[in-house]
Structure formats: structure tokens, C-alpha cells
Amino acid sequence: MGHFIRQVCAGLDLRKLLLALPLTAFAAGCGGEPQEQPSVEGAKPVAGDESLAQTEQGVGLGGSYWWGTSNNGFTSTTIGTSTNRTCFLSGLQGNLQPPTAGSWGGAGTFMYAGNWVIFVNHNFSKALSTGVQCINTAANRTAEVAWYQGNAAKLLGAVTAQRRCFLTQVEGAGGFNTSSDYVRVWNDGLNWYVGGNLSGQGGGRALCVDVPEDRGGWLWIAGNPGGFTQNLAYDPGGVACLLSGIGGPFNKSDFSDGVSIDYNAGTRYWEMTVTNGKRGWGNCVK
Numbered sequence: 001m002g003h004f005i006r007q008v009c010a011g012l013d014l015r016k017l018l019l020a021l022p023l024t025a026f027a028a029g030c031g032g033e034p035q036e037q038p039s040v041e042g043a044k045p046v047a048g049d050e051s052l053a054q055t056e057q058g059v060g061l062g063g064s065y066w067w068g069t070s071n072n073g074f075t076s077t078t079i080g081t082s083t084n085r086t087c088f089l090s091g092l093q094g095n096l097q098p099p100t101a102g103s104w105g106g107a108g109t110f111m112y113a114g115n116w117v118i119f120v121n122h123n124f125s126k127a128l129s130t131g132v133q134c135i136n137t138a139a140n141r142t143a144e145v146a147w148y149q150g151n152a153a154k155l156l157g158a159v160t161a162q163r164r165c166f167l168t169q170v171e172g173a174g175g176f177n178t179s180s181d182y183v184r185v186w187n188d189g190l191n192w193y194v195g196g197n198l199s200g201q202g203g204g205r206a207l208c209v210d211v212p213e214d215r216g217g218w219l220w221i222a223g224n225p226g227g228f229t230q231n232l233a234y235d236p237g238g239v240a241c242l243l244s245g246i247g248g249p250f251n252k253s254d255f256s257d258g259v260s261i262d263y264n265a266g267t268r269y270w271e272m273t274v275t276n277g278k279r280g281w282g283n284c285v286k
Contacts, residue, residue, distance in 0.1 A: 060238040060286065062087070062136045064263070067107075067118040068094065068129025068255055076119035079109070084138050086209045087116040088166040088242040091131025093258030095124055096172030096202070096250040108132070108169030108205070110144065126253035131260050135240045135285075139210035144168055145194055147183065148203035149175055153195030156185065156208050164285050165192045165208035166242040174200025176250040179224060179277040184245025196247070204246075215239055215284035224249070224277030232261065232270040233284035241270035245281030252276070 062085045069075050079087065087109045096105050105122030107130035118132045140163070147154045148171075156165050165185045175181055175198030183196035183204035194206040215233045222228060232241045241261050250258065259280035260273050272282050 060135055060137070061240055062134030064090070065118050065132045065134075066091070066129060067120055067132075068127065069120050070125065070127045070253065072123045072125055074119065074121040076117050078112075078115045079118050079132065080116055080134065082111045082114055082116050082138070085116070085134055085136055086138050086141055086207075087118075087132050087134040087168070089130065089168055089170065089246070090133040090241075090243055090262075091258065091260030092129075092170055092243075092246055092250065093255050093260065094128040094250065095126035095253045096122075096128065096170070096176045097124065097126075098173055099124055102173065104171060104173040104201075106169055106171035108167070110168060110205075127255045129255050129258075131262075133240060133242055133261070135209075135211070135242075137209055137211060140208075141210075142208040144205050144207045146203060146205045147194045147196065149196075149198040149201055151203075153193040156192040156194055156206060158191055159187050159189060160210070162210040162212055163192065163208050164211045164214065164283065165194075165206055166244050166283065167194075167204055167206050167246065169205040170202075170246060171204065172198075172200075172202040172250065174198075175202025176200075176248070179248050179279075181249070182245060182247025182279060184247070184281050186244070196245075211240075211285040213286040215241075215286050217244065217281065217283040218272065219245075219279065219281050220272050220274050221279040222248075222274040222276060227273070227275030229271050229273040231267075232272055232282050235263065235268050235270060239270065239284055239286045241272075241282050241284040243280060244283045246279070248274075248278035249276070250278070 107120045109132045142157045145154045181198045185194045185206045259278045
């Protein structure tokens with residue numbers, strides 16, 4: 001199956017809810033060595049459709065994107081300017097388990113040459129896809145910070161009245177194989193961190209940007225087997241919901257098996273879909 005880019009506005013039907021908790025702050029440390037960011041050269045871009053979410057809600061949203069492939073190698077496409085615009089992870093599906101020890105896979109978004117890029121990188125010959133949501137601000141944007149299993153939690157920046165932090169990328173090389181594996185961002189009232197705990201090698205990256213309002217946070221966990229779609233924040237206009245954490249076993253070659261945040265134009269709610277032992281931390285801002 002080749003690479004693709006698409007947008008999804010609704011997820012799975014509600015089937016099984018294992019646990020629903022508000023976000024709580026906790027610290028975790030620990031990871032392998034950081035991998036160098038792949039070059040964008042040689043990427044295979046395709047055209048993306050205009051985001052329905054962006055059309056419906058307008059203010060503050062800078063586009064919703066999905067990118068996936070079962071082909072080996074680094075595949076990517078540019079998704080627009082990084083000027084006054086910041087992009088974060090909104091979904092991850094498929095397989096992050098290497099066929100041999102030491103192989104790395106990853107997906108998400110990063111800045112390159114004044115633009116945001118969405119990418120998938122692996123040599124697993126298995127389905128792997130990612131979702132990215134962009135918002136139209138770069139106010140006090142911090143540098144991207146990477147955390148890997150085996151390292152202490154990494155500092156993203158001090159807590160301020162408007163600072164919000166989210167994931168940009170997730171990487172695996174044996175981690176993300178059990179229901180207790182995770183990577184996330186949080187704050188302890190003083191500082192923001194990215195960290196987590198994985199059963200094997202892997203990690204994640206995150207950055208922060210100023211957004212005036214916090215519209216709430218959620219943790220949703222699916223049974224295994226099982227899956228459901230659950231509401232996050234209602235959106236009267238200008239609300240965006242993004243992934244602040246992700247976890248569970250990403251070991252199936254299935255573009256629909258994972259965690260995603262999408263906007264449902266019919267209900268005007270942001271929704272999170274989780275399947276088969278996955279967990280997702282989502283926070284909404286305006």
C-alpha cells in the first residue's frame with residue numbers, strides 16, 4: 001500500500017469504555033539515544049484536501065492532515081508555512097514494532113526550511129500512519145525537545161499563563177509494545193516536561209506555544225480487544241484539540257488501529273478514538 005494523505009471527521013462507534021480520567025500531572029523519567037532528524041530531500045508529496053474542520057470552525061485552525069504508508073523508507077510532504085503557524089500530533093495508527101532489534105520507526109511533524117512537514121519513517125513493511133493538526137499561532141514557540149527511554153524527563157519550559165505543550169513526533173524501536181507503554185507531556189505547576197515509560201527503545205518529541213485558553217484535558221483508554229470514540233471539547237468556534245500523550249501496543253499492521261483526535265462537524269465536538277489497549281491524552285485550547 002502506498003502513502004496517502006486524508007482527513008477523517010468521525011471515528012469508530014462507541015463500543016467499550018475501559019477508563020476515563022481527567023488529566024493529572026505526574027513525572028516519569030527514562031531512553032535510547034536520539035535519532036537524527038531525516039532530511040526532507042527525496043520525499044514523495046501528494047496533494048491534500050482542504051480540511052472540513054478548518055472550513056467549519058475557521059479562527060485558530062491551520063489545517064488537519066493524515067499521512068501513512070506501508071512502504072519502507074522516509075516519506076513526507078510539506079503541509080504549509082511555519083510562520084505564525086504551529087503543528088502538533090493528532091493521531092498515530094499501525095505498527096511501530098521493528099522486524100529486527102535496533103530498527104527505528106517514527107511518525108509526526110517537524111519544521112524544515114520555513115515549513116511544516118508531515119512524515120512516516122520505518123523499514124517494517126507494515127502499515128504506519130499519523131495525523132497532524134495545525135493552529136494559526138507561533139507566539140513564544142519553544143524549541144522542539146526529544147525524550148528517549150532511559151533518560152530523565154526533558155524540560156520543555158517554565159509554566160506560564162498561556163503556555164500549552166503537545167507532542168510533535170513518536171518513535172519506536174521495541175517500545176510501544178504493551179498497554180502500559182507511553183510518552184506524554186505534562187506540567188507540575190512550575191515547568192513543562194516531556195517523558196514517559198516504555199518497555200523497549202523509543203521516545204517522543206514535543207514543543208510549546210502560547211494559546212490564551214485551556215478548554216480541558218482527557219485520558220481515554222480502550223480495552224484489548226475493543227475500541228470506542230468519545231467526545232472531548234464542544235467547539236462553538238476556534239477550539240483545537242491535540243495529543244499531549246499516547247501509549248499502548250502499536251504492533252498491528254492496520255491503518256485504523258491506534259489513537260486519533262478528529263473534529264465531528266455534525267455534532268461540533270472534537271472526538272478521540274482509541275482501540276485495542278491504546279491510550280490517548282488529549283488537551284483542548286482556544
